Amino acid sequence: MEWLTHSQTGFRQAARYLLGMRLAIITTQLVAIAVAESVITLAHRAEALLVCLLYGVLATLGWLWFNRKPPESSVPVSLTLATDLILIGLWLFYTGGYTNPLVSVLLLPIAVAIILVPTRQSIALTLTGIAVYTALVIWHTPVVHDHHGGDLAQLHLVGMWVTFALTAGILLLVVGTLAHRLRHQQSQLSRFRENRLRDEQVIALGLSAAAVAHRLGTPLNTMTLLLDEIRSHSGQGNPELEEDLDMMGQQVMLCSSHLQQLTKTAVEARTAQLETLPVREWLARLRESATLLWPSGPIQWAKDHPDARIAVDATLDQAILNLLANALTASPQWVAVSSRQTDSGRIEIVVEDHGEGLEAALAGAPGEDIVDSRNGLGVGLFLSNATIQRLGGNLKARTGNTGTTMVIDLPQAVTSTGGEPEYV
Secondary structure (H helix, E strand, O other), rough: OOOOOOOHHHHHHHHHHHHHHHHHHHHHHHHHHHHHHHHHHOOOHHHHHHHHHHHHHHHHHHHHHHHHHOOOOOOHHHHHHHHHHHHHHHHHHHHHHHOOOHHHHHHHHHHHHHHHHOOOHHHHHHHHHHHHHHHHOOOOOOOOOOOOOHHHHHHHHHHHHHHHHHHHHHHHHHHHHHHHHHHHHHHHHHHHHHHHHHHHHHHHHHHHHHHHHHHHHHHHHHHHHHHHHHHHHHHHHHHHHHHHHHHHHHHHHHHHHHHHHHHHHHHHHHHHHOOEEEEHHHHHHHHHHHHHOOOOOEEEOOOOOOOEEEOHHHHHHHHHHHHHHHHHHOOOOOOEEEEEEEEOOOEEEEEEEEEOOOHHHOOOOOOOOOOOOOOOOOHHHHHHHHHHHHOOOOOEEEEOOOEEEEEEEOOOEEEEEOOEEEEE
């Protein structure tokens, strides 16, 4: 397996654009020779054709080199572009020098160099191009042996139009495409930086949660022992106190179970354990968890679900439960959960409520930042969004007069030959 650096990959991608530019220049040179020969007799036709042939061979060899063994630095690339300037200048030398209207073709290798190589090498290639042009002004061969002023003037005007069209087309094809690729790479880098900042926030919250969970273990055990002690001494014969002690015991057990779930979730996240389940089965599991957390919660679960599979883990379950908790807080009377499959094959989980909405939290993209919360720590929506994005999905929100709708867009999953879930 061949491993390439970022620069080598970029040079390999640029190889076909360089080949296209060089072949276009060679084709234009051959057409110019053919057109000129139909009007006048060139004095150095054989030499000009020989230069075209040499240029074509070198262009093909350069393309093969960049594809099979891309250079590790930009110096070889700059040398090939300097060779382009020299060969173009040599062809112009045999076809009239600076009087040839195709002399502007010298700008094409310089334009490509500005994109592909560092600034210092671009400056050097620009100076090389100026030097070649200056040399053509000082030394050049006549186009014809005999004087054909009218024919040469007409050829020059036609050649100026051809030069402009060729330069514009190649700049659009080569420089425009390379610039688009660079903008795409910059956009990917920006998204990578944003994801890294988000992951750093999640890691910081996870470390804080782990530290708190570790510290809460001892107080919970102490409270359990104290409850047993109070029940044995004061609870007998007092039904109301026994009921309160039972309630406190249940709450302590609930806290302990949450800490155990936190530990389990951390282990699964560390080992990246994903399971592929049908949407119907996964939502049934979520319904059981929600019923345990909110026995009297007015959550309406839809019965019809897409016949598709999805890759999930414990963190995604907790993310959906966080959204349900927010919905129940905003709308204690009614919350609905449904699912659907989009035309593109993705799965959407829809959580609706009749609350007032979270305009401040949902401004822009929901869950991109930690928000203030009157009833919680303000990190639930942020963590839910981070978890959903980690699994290839995204979180969308819509607020209106009737309440808030949260849409969890997730990719469909299939099982690969190795048994690992793959996103569709």
